[in-house]
Amino acid sequence: MDMILVSGVVVGLVLGSFGYVLVRFWARPVFAYRRLKKRLAGLLGTATMDRTIPAEARDTLRRIALELQDMIDDMLPLWYSMALQKKGEQPADAVRHLQTLANCKEPAAIRQRIEAVQDCLRLV
Numbered sequence: 001m002d003m004i005l006v007s008g009v010v011v012g013l014v015l016g017s018f019g020y021v022l023v024r025f026w027a028r029p030v031f032a033y034r035r036l037k038k039r040l041a042g043l044l045g046t047a048t049m050d051r052t053i054p055a056e057a058r059d060t061l062r063r064i065a066l067e068l069q070d071m072i073d074d075m076l077p078l079w080y081s082m083a084l085q086k087k088g089e090q091p092a093d094a095v096r097h098l099q100t101l102a103n104c105k106e107p108a109a110i111r112q113r114i115e116a117v118q119d120c121l122r123l124v
Contacts (some may be wrong), residue, residue, distance in 0.1 A: 033071055036068060044117060
């Protein structure tokens, strides 16, 4: 066996493993959070503040709140959570407001919760 070939294989395995860890535990969670945030911004942007929320929109809000909570608890790296906190984003508070928004019936309460979620996630 040629030592150059063996060292090339070892370096390739190490770089491939590093790339996998970098993508799996850093890039995917960060981009998933950003996609979820954009989806939520679109949903809240089209929400009507003068009427009640339809049942399918309530289910969507509940699912998004659950996804966001799972992301906060399990997926997001600690350094990114700290960066969000430094930027003034509070996804945990946004989850609480989303769950309350899904149950709101009055237009004034809906408007208040939408503004609270937008403030928590800095969507505006």
